[in-house]
Amino acid sequence: MRHLLSISDLSKDEAILILDTAIEMARASDGPMKKLPTLRGRTIVNLFAEDSTRTRISFEAAAKRLSADVINFGAKGSSLSKGESLKDTALTLQAMGADAVIIRHSASGAPVRLADSAWMTGSVINAGDGTHEHPSQALLDAFTIRKHCTKGGGDLAGLRIGIVGDVLHSRVARSNVLLLSLLGAHVTLIAPPTLLPFGVESWPVDISYDFDSVLPTLDAVMMLRVQQERMSDLFFPNAREYSRYFGLNRDRMLTMKSNSIVMHPGPMNRGLEITADVADSARSVIVEQVSNGVSVRMAILYLLLAGAPTEIGGNV
Amino acid sequence: MNNSYLLKGGQLPNGEKSDLAIDNGKIAAIGESLDVQTLEVIDISGCVILPGLVDLHTHLREPGREDSETVLSGSRAAVKGGFTAISAMANTSPVADTAGVVEQVFRLGQEAGLCDVFPIGAVTQGLEGEKLSEMGAMANSIAKVRVFSDDGHCVSDPLVMRRALEYVKQFGGVIAQHAQEPRLTVGSQMNEGIVSARLGLKGWPAIAEESIIARDVLLAEHVSSRLHICHVTTAGGVEIIRWAKARGINVTAEVTPHHLLLTDDLATSYDPIFKVNPPLRTEKDVMALREALAEGIIDIVATDHAPHPAETKECEWQEASFGMLGLETALSIITQTMVHTGLMNWEQVADRLSIAPARIGGYSDHGREIAVGGSAHLTVINPTATWRVDRDLVASRSRNTPFHGMELPGVVEHTFFKGVKR
Numbered sequence: 001m002r003h004l005l006s007i008s009d010l011s012k013d014e015a016i017l018i019l020d021t022a023i024e025m026a027r028a029s030d031g032p033m034k035k036l037p038t039l040r041g042r043t044i045v046n047l048f049a050e051d052s053t054r055t056r057i058s059f060e061a062a063a064k065r066l067s068a069d070v071i072n073f074g075a076k077g078s079s080l081s082k083g084e085s086l087k088d089t090a091l092t093l094q095a096m097g098a099d100a101v102i103i104r105h106s107a108s109g110a111p112v113r114l115a116d117s118a119w120m121t122g123s124v125i126n127a128g129d130g131t132h133e134h135p136s137q138a139l140l141d142a143f144t145i146r147k148h149c150t151k152g153g154g155d156l157a158g159l160r161i162g163i164v165g166d167v168l169h170s171r172v173a174r175s176n177v178l179l180l181s182l183l184g185a186h187v188t189l190i191a192p193p194t195l196l197p198f199g200v201e202s203w204p205v206d207i208s209y210d211f212d213s214v215l216p217t218l219d220a221v222m223m224l225r226v227q228q229e230r231m232s233d234l235f236f237p238n239a240r241e242y243s244r245y246f247g248l249n250r251d252r253m254l255t256m257k258s259n260s261i262v263m264h265p266g267p268m269n270r271g272l273e274i275t276a277d278v279a280d281s282a283r284s285v286i287v288e289q290v291s292n293g294v295s296v297r298m299a300i301l302y303l304l305l306a307g308a309p310t311e312i313g314g315n316v
Numbered sequence: 317m318n319n320s321y322l323l324k325g326g327q328l329p330n331g332e333k334s335d336l337a338i339d340n341g342k343i344a345a346i347g348e349s350l351d352v353q354t355l356e357v358i359d360i361s362g363c364v365i366l367p368g369l370v371d372l373h374t375h376l377r378e379p380g381r382e383d384s385e386t387v388l389s390g391s392r393a394a395v396k397g398g399f400t401a402i403s404a405m406a407n408t409s410p411v412a413d414t415a416g417v418v419e420q421v422f423r424l425g426q427e428a429g430l431c432d433v434f435p436i437g438a439v440t441q442g443l444e445g446e447k448l449s450e451m452g453a454m455a456n457s458i459a460k461v462r463v464f465s466d467d468g469h470c471v472s473d474p475l476v477m478r479r480a481l482e483y484v485k486q487f488g489g490v491i492a493q494h495a496q497e498p499r500l501t502v503g504s505q506m507n508e509g510i511v512s513a514r515l516g517l518k519g520w521p522a523i524a525e526e527s528i529i530a531r532d533v534l535l536a537e538h539v540s541s542r543l544h545i546c547h548v549t550t551a552g553g554v555e556i557i558r559w560a561k562a563r564g565i566n567v568t569a570e571v572t573p574h575h576l577l578l579t580d581d582l583a584t585s586y587d588p589i590f591k592v593n594p595p596l597r598t599e600k601d602v603m604a605l606r607e608a609l610a611e612g613i614i615d616i617v618a619t620d621h622a623p624h625p626a627e628t629k630e631c632e633w634q635e636a637s638f639g640m641l642g643l644e645t646a647l648s649i650i651t652q653t654m655v656h657t658g659l660m661n662w663e664q665v666a667d668r669l670s671i672a673p674a675r676i677g678g679y680s681d682h683g684r685e686i687a688v689g690g691s692a693h694l695t696v697i698n699p700t701a702t703w704r705v706d707r708d709l710v711a712s713r714s715r716n717t718p719f720h721g722m723e724l725p726g727v728v729e730h731t732f733f734k735g736v737k738r
Contacts, residue, residue, distance in 0.1 A: 085627065085630070085631055086632055087627075107634045107635060108517050108586070108633065108634065109516075109517070109632065112586045113586050113587070113633075116585065116586075130516050131517075131518075132515060132516030197512075197519075198519055199510040200513060202510045
């Protein structure tokens, strides 16, 4: 496999290989020589057609630590803002000899279009597409959960993980549902019915509308960002009502199991889906998620581009 | 002797083996082993002769978007697909909401001269759903418009729909409704279901279509008017129409070839060649539509031929235009999905693709039983031969066929319009 487009492209062994490789990457980064020569001479393009801070910087840091040449290509001030089509952008990147394109895009499926078209031949890495998927985020979340909630090394069998909030519009949730269940965890989605997708019954998860009853059973709870504009689209009455039933506050946190963790993919709406005291508490691994993100993305780039003995995906 | 043909060895829709002679625009003789003098003798052994196909739903893009289709190029595509009459939808630029525009389109069709082009008039001015267009003037123009539609948009305001249904009664018109509740489909990209949830594409619920069909059959009953439902796509829509017909409501309905074959899981590729309005639905819907067409609950097949330039399809799904080509593949798709499956015979094909659409549209010279003295609008199909769809070989100006590369049964061998081979 040349691309990372969706978690559904990964087998369980491949997912675990990425997580294990990320441990090696973290270890190397902690050493005296932060930089590895692995991708020297390779060109990686960060094509961020939608604004992003942490994912773009995280991929950039990962690529640079592997000694790749990184070109940042953002929405503002580039040809994208002048209405250039995805096809023409891809043809341009191909002409410039990009070995890999890391793409963030507001349109679901844009990375798939890029990978399946004849427009370019390099690897395509999905860094979040519309409301579809965000596979590298799910991998860093699984990495973080494995580090805190298991003895390490294996899968996530037996763990109970809650994903709370706007599942309908969340690419993070879609990738996490696929990956966490692939790794054997038991996933519960907790949200008002308006914020769950039609047909969610077919997903490998449990559904709950009652945060309070599920929370004490969880090993990890993942809070999703709730966008303010959802209120005008009638998904819930107002922010107060949302927080009352689906926000994580101190009182709720006190009902959690010992050693269970609080996660958030960021950026947070403090006071809406999560209160400041929870976000900054000892249970919160939110900042650590960010640093784990660099290691996991190094592992992804390494396995896709370095011609490692066991590549991600058996067949091309 | 001008333009006279003897078709030897064919089969009529009812299965009878028969020769057929065409002379001076008319069917001159029908019978076994005909021995008449004609300019040309054509061997059509193994082929079926159908009354020329009639499409009640065609987007020809002229005036306004001649880069994607013209009346002439659309007429060529029609004839290639076996159609002798097509209906130009009103969503051109300018919109066909005045006598001037429908007369222009009608005249362009006459000039092309390959098949009849019957303009459809807009129900509301500018397709905006607010004020009625001058339907009387369009009906009384040389285009003699009888079918009115805001297709592409739903006449969603119930009062506007009621008035339109009532108004067209004075000249025997029909409102062809694009059933799509707009508030339930804001930003919608594909059928709302398991596939849309997985792909993260905004869902288009079946009930957005069904709720309008239900409302409009009740309106049509209340004001005793004639209603036609464009492109039905859901099993639930079929059930409502079945109920309405049983109740005696004057409603007819169409289904497109693509909704009889393709399903929403094709969106998994994110290739907008499969993006269409209304969207591709599920296997269950496809099966219900096939049965309804065979039963006659859905009266006709209409192509919803919708040409689009390449750049509006070579892009992200959510940026892409809705629509797909249909004229050149329609009869083959029907052969595959309805005839070869045993659901319909050729008499039923003649009814659903020619006789019934001509009756609904009021196209009195088309859709007649094949009989001596009748206008020679005829389509000859070889049902057992197959062909491979190639988007680079279409007669249409656009290439957006979802059937590219497919091997389909049913080759249109000849199309006769006014007794002339086209």
